[in-house]
Amino acid sequence: MSKYSILVINGPNLNLLGTREPGIYGAGTLQDLTANLDKVAAECGVSLEHFQSNHEGQIVDKIQSALHRHDFLLINAGAYTHTSVAIRDAISGVSIPFYEIHISNVHSREPFRHHSYLSDKAVGVIVGFGLKGYEYALRAAVDYLHKQNH
Ligand code: DQA
Numbered sequence: 001m002s003k004y005s006i007l008v009i010n011g012p013n014l015n016l017l018g019t020r021e022p023g024i025y026g027a028g029t030l031q032d033l034t035a036n037l038d039k040v041a042a043e044c045g046v047s048l049e050h051f052q053s054n055h056e057g058q059i060v061d062k063i064q065s066a067l068h069r070h071d072f073l074l075i076n077a078g079a080y081t082h083t084s085v086a087i088r089d090a091i092s093g094v095s096i097p098f099y100e101i102h103i104s105n106v107h108s109r110e111p112f113r114h115h116s117y118l119s120d121k122a123v124g125v126i127v128g129f130g131l132k133g134y135e136y137a138l139r140a141a142v143d144y145l146h147k148q149n150h
Contacts, residue, residue: 002045002046002047003045003046004046004047004071004072004142004145005046005047005048005049005069005070005071006041006046006047006048006049006070006071006072006073006074006138006141006142007048007049007051007062007066007069007070007072007073007074008034008037008048008049008050008051008073008074008075008134008138009051009052009053009059009062009063009073009074009075009076009077010030010050010051010052010053010076010078011052011053011054011059011075011076011077011078011079011080011081012053012054012055012078012079012080013054013078013079014030014052014076014078015030015052015054017029017030017032017033017103017131018030018032024103024104025103025104025130026103026130026131028130028131030052032131033131033134034050036131036134036135037050037134037135037138040135040138040139041138044138044139044142046138046142046145048138049070056080056084056086056087057086059077059080059087059090060086060087060090063087063090063091063093063094063096064090064093064094066094066096067094067096070096071096071097071145072096072097072098072099072141072144072145073091073096073097073098073099074098074099074101074134074137074138074141075091075098075099075100075101075118076100076101076102076103076134077100077118081100081102081106081113081116081117081118082112082113082115082116082117083117084117085117087117087118088117088118088121091118091121092121097123097144097148098118098121098122098123099122099123099124099125099126099137099140099141100116100118100119100122100124100125100126101125101126101127101133101134101137102125102126102127102128102133103128103129103130103131103133104127104128105127105128106127106128107127107128108128123144124137124140126140
């Protein structure tokens with residue numbers, strides 16, 4: 001049994017990775033991403049759970065159910081990042097530390113992508129590193145958990 005459990009949440013349209021706007025999001029699929037993160041998690045000795053949904057309420061339910069089950073969240077809320085007070089409130093409600101991830105550099109895109117309802121609550125934000133950003137976030141989360149608990 002791993003000491004730490006981390007939940008990876010991908011929001012709307014991230015199930016389309018690989019075919020969706022590859023010039024922005026790259027050629028890797030959600031399956032490729034999941035497989036790589038599982039490999040890194042095994043190397044770091046942590047448990048990972050993956051969740052993807054296109055539905056705001058399902059993401060809220062998943063975050064609520066993470067209480068006492070997961071030690072850290074990695075979340076790419078997709079477009080809900082820029083709109084969802086409900087997802088913000090769910091994360092605040094469970095008080096689980098998290099990193100916010102974006103594959104693309106949202107700050108170099110349309111102005112409506114510049115604001116996030118999550119960033120000020122996050123331990124950190126990883127933006128614009130492609131799918132690699134999830135791996136960086138996972139490794140950083142493991143470091144964070146080790147530091148917090150020593
Ligand atoms: C995204 C950026 C969002 O603005 C967009 O709506 C997404 C993906 C990213 O990973 O770059 O769906 O979160």
